[in-house]
Amino acid sequence: MSTVQNFEIYVPKLLDKREFFSAGHRACQGCGEVLALRLIMKALGDDVVISNATGCMEIISSAYPQTAWEVPYIHVAFENAGAVGSGVEAALKALRRKGRIADRYVKSVAIAGDGGTVDIGLQALSGAMERGHDMVFFCLDNEAYMNTGIQRSSATPFMAATTTSPAGKAIKGQRTGKKNVPEIMVAHNVPYVATACPSYPIDLVNKVKKAKEVKGPAYVHVFSMCPTGWRSASEQTIKLGRLVVETGIFPLYEVENGKYRMTMEIPKKLRPVEDYLKLQGRFRHLNADDIEKVQALVNKEWRKLMNKVACMKPW
Amino acid sequence: MGKRVGMEVAIAASEAVALCNIDVAAVYPITPQSHMAEHLADIIHDGRIDAEFITVESEHSSISACAGASATGARVYTATSSQGLMYMHEILPIVSAMRLPVVMGNANRAVSGPLNIWNDHTDIMPQRDSGWICMFAENGQEVVDMTIQSFKIAEHPDVMLPIVLNIDGFQLTHMIEPLEFPTQKEVNKFLPPRKPFASLHPDNPISMGCFNTPDIYAETMKAKDTALHNSKKTIVKIWKEWGKQFGRTYKPVETYRAKGADTLILTMGSMGETASIAVDELRKKGAAVGLVRLRLWRPFPLDELRAAIKGCKTLIVMDRAISFGGAGGPVGTEIKSLLYHDKGRPRIVDFIMGLGGRDVTVNDFIAMVERAKKKKDETYEYYGVRE
Amino acid sequence: MKQKKAASKAWPEKWHEINPGCMVFIPGNASTYHTGSWRAQRPEWDNKKCIKCGLCYIFCPEGCISEDAEGFFKANLDYCKGCGICAHECWPGAIKMFEEVE
Structure with a gap:
């Protein structure tokens, strides 16, 4: 592990120094989602048009008459980032072909939270990916509807307490496991699907660049730590992102033309999920038996993924 | 001017769109709009025009894709009907608030439930307050002309608003009519390529769709309302321009044998044709009856309506929608309220009729004029419903 | 434009x-909107311990940490919300958080 760590420490200086998402945004202290967004924007550069769904990143960035965006940006509604992004892509293509705008390659990029991706936005996302638009869709997944006050989404993990899946006496938080949307995107035969986490910035940046280079649809699911919604300390944001990967709860991988590949070194033995859970208030109600159940679910999902990594051939 | 051809109106609508050199169309099929969607796909897939055709997975996405494409500076078109329009409902006021020109053809059809695919105006009326320019075509020629005019109006720098052109489903969309198409050269002269006020491109990064705090939302709403009211000036100007170039004139409120009439029938859309025949019949019998056709529903042409109904004693409003549990049909209710303060305003009789594709014949119009004479109060009434 | x-x-x-x-x-x-007023704690750098790795810069959610001419780092306190990520992630321990006093 030490070589990997050293490598990661010294490369930050190779990153684009320009910021495309300005300071002065209203994200909470220690927000992992806005950090993910900041790094994504650095990796994308300035030849993009952003279509953003309603959500945390929209609300904290664009209170008229101010904007934190240094690149062209549009927000229309909650569930339609995929559709707006596909309209932008079609228009850029047609106008460039017809010589009405500069002959410059510009990528259409859609960005949504987990609600705007895995729940209310799933249909528009599915349509955009299926139609093969030349665009990237980023899901910034903070595992609940944080913007409206921490209500559960289908990306909320098993047993987590939210305001609509509270840790009650009869029902202990979220009743089901996280919906696996990267898998749904793989099933769309999208040429590039990846998971990423801002605690691994170089991995994240590489994936964003790869997704941008794909000629066609690409999907990147970015784990976004949320101290406010998870009831965790703001300074532990990055640590939580590392733990979620080291415990195997949110594995970092990419699927290129159907071929699965783990992008971070796979430990021989995963860290126990408890290391991750105990730092967060949303899992405070879990007893040893509950943690065992979470561990069993994580183990099962991990085995499923490992089978795919071992067996799936590229198309 | 091109030659006269016989053509189904839905197909003619798409042919008109093709003449407008659109850049992007995002259309989801729905009866009775489907021939519009199919024919537009034919045109684009045959390479007759250079445009992107987005085969969206829903109407919600078609209007959303249109918003994105319009914001990027493209000339965009969509078409829908009934449930599709209802599904778009959430996005409609956002498109107008963002001042994005989009032209939409709406093949008017009844709204579920129960499901009914036939013609009335229950789909468009719930969209009344979404801030779109809203027009009604009466026949196929108007569909062709108004489609072309709509792009010019929507994209005009003094307007920058989306337009919905209402085309009565089946009653109009599926009629085969003799039509005159302008030539491509004539359309190019009338409608040059779009020059957007602002567009999404990294050469000039702007932010669109920023949210409003309570501090500023009310000001934004007034600005939007004012923009829609002000658009009437440009609409009338562009219609005059069309009249000069093509010889067919368009006005916000059209009249037929209204001069000296003590009773006026008010219609919107294709019903005007039947009503005009009824007017002829009644005039033959010596009754002073005329017809007023409301072409422009939003912005509402109040001054033009006032002028058109001046001196009439009874105004019979034909409403093809109903505000359940309310004061009547949306058109009747609105006209009553707008004329409330006018001295010597006519008695307004509001009929709810022609719902869900129910035929309204010449004899029905004559019967309604008779019924209106006997009617004492100004409450709304269903016409033709079996008691 | x-x-x-x-x-x-x-x-x-x-x-x-x-x-x-x-x-x-x-x-x-x-x-032009300064979020520094949200801050309860302020990061301070001990340049003697700093190895100029730039992790603080990379992990700052505000993007308000920048490199100076000598390659050391500092936060723009107009924007720093005091989340403490930089101090927590600084493995040589060059950054410490201090309470803001009125």
């Missing part, structure tokens, strides 16, 4: 001063 920029008021007061469609023509003008 330049004209539009000049015409658009930084803070519109009246309804007719609002840009059409509430468009914002000045990229990144949110930077």
Whole structure:
């Protein structure tokens, strides 16, 4: 592990120094989602048009008459980032072909939270990916509807307490496991699907660049730590992102033309999920038996993924 | 001017769109709009025009894709009907608030439930307050002309608003009519390529769709309302321009044998044709009856309506929608309220009729004029419903 | 577009001063909003311990940490919200958080 760590420490200086998402945004202290967004924007550069769904990143960035965006940006509604992004892509293509705008390659990029991706936005996302638009869709997944006050989404993990899946006496938080949307995107035969986490910035940046280079649809699911919604300390944001990967709860991988590949070194033995859970208030109600159940679910999902990594051939 | 051809109106609508050199169309099929969607796909897939055709997975996405494409500076078109329009409902006021020109053809059809695919105006009326320019075509020629005019109006720098052109489903969309198409050269002269006020491109990064705090939302709403009211000036100007170039004139409120009439029938859309025949019949019998056709529903042409109904004693409003549990049909209710303060305003009789594709014949119009004479109060009434 | 920029008021007061469609023509003008007032703790760098790795810069959610001419790092306190990520992630221990006092 030490070589990997050293490598990661010294490369930050190779990153684009320009910021495309300005300071002065209203994200909470220690927000992992806005950090993910900041790094994504650095990796994308300035030849993009952003279509953003309603959500945390929209609300904290664009209170008229101010904007934190240094690149062209549009927000229309909650569930339609995929559709707006596909309209932008079609228009850029047609106008460039017809010589009405500069002959410059510009990528259409859609960005949504987990609600705007895995729940209310799933249909528009599915349509955009299926139609093969030349665009990237980023899901910034903070595992609940944080913007409206921490209500559960289908990306909320098993047993987590939210305001609509509270840790009650009869029902202990979220009743089901996280919906696996990267898998749904793989099933769309999208040429590039990846998971990423801002605690691994170089991995994240590489994936964003790869997704941008794909000629066609690409999907990147970015784990976004949320101290406010998870009831965790703001300074532990990055640590939580590392733990979620080291415990195997949110594995970092990419699927290129159907071929699965783990992008971070796979430990021989995963860290126990408890290391991750105990730092967060949303899992405070879990007893040893509950943690065992979470561990069993994580183990099962991990085995499923490992089978795919071992067996799936590229198309 | 091109030659006269016989053509189904839905197909003619798409042919008109093709003449407008659109850049992007995002259309989801729905009866009775489907021939519009199919024919537009034919045109684009045959390479007759250079445009992107987005085969969206829903109407919600078609209007959303249109918003994105319009914001990027493209000339965009969509078409829908009934449930599709209802599904778009959430996005409609956002498109107008963002001042994005989009032209939409709406093949008017009844709204579920129960499901009914036939013609009335229950789909468009719930969209009344979404801030779109809203027009009604009466026949196929108007569909062709108004489609072309709509792009010019929507994209005009003094307007920058989306337009919905209402085309009565089946009653109009599926009629085969003799039509005159302008030539491509004539359309190019009338409608040059779009020059957007602002567009999404990294050469000039702007932010669109920023949210409003309570501090500023009310000001934004007034600005939007004012923009829609002000658009009437440009609409009338562009219609005059069309009249000069093509010889067919368009006005916000059209009249037929209204001069000296003590009773006026008010219609919107294709019903005007039947009503005009009824007017002829009644005039033959010596009754002073005329017809007023409301072409422009939003912005509402109040001054033009006032002028058109001046001196009439009874105004019979034909409403093809109903505000359940309310004061009547949306058109009747609105006209009553707008004329409330006018001295010597006519008695307004509001009929709810022609719902869900129910035929309204010449004899029905004559019967309604008779019924209106006997009617004492100004409450709304269903016409033709079996008691 | 330049004209539009000049015409658009930084803070519109009246309804007719609002840009059409509430468009914002000045990229990144949110930077005029200073979030530093949210802060309860302030990061301070001990340059003797700093190895100039830049992790603090990379992990700052505000993007308010920058490199100086000598390659050391500092936070722009106009924006720093005091989340403490930089101090927590600084493995040589060069950054410490200090309580802000009135």
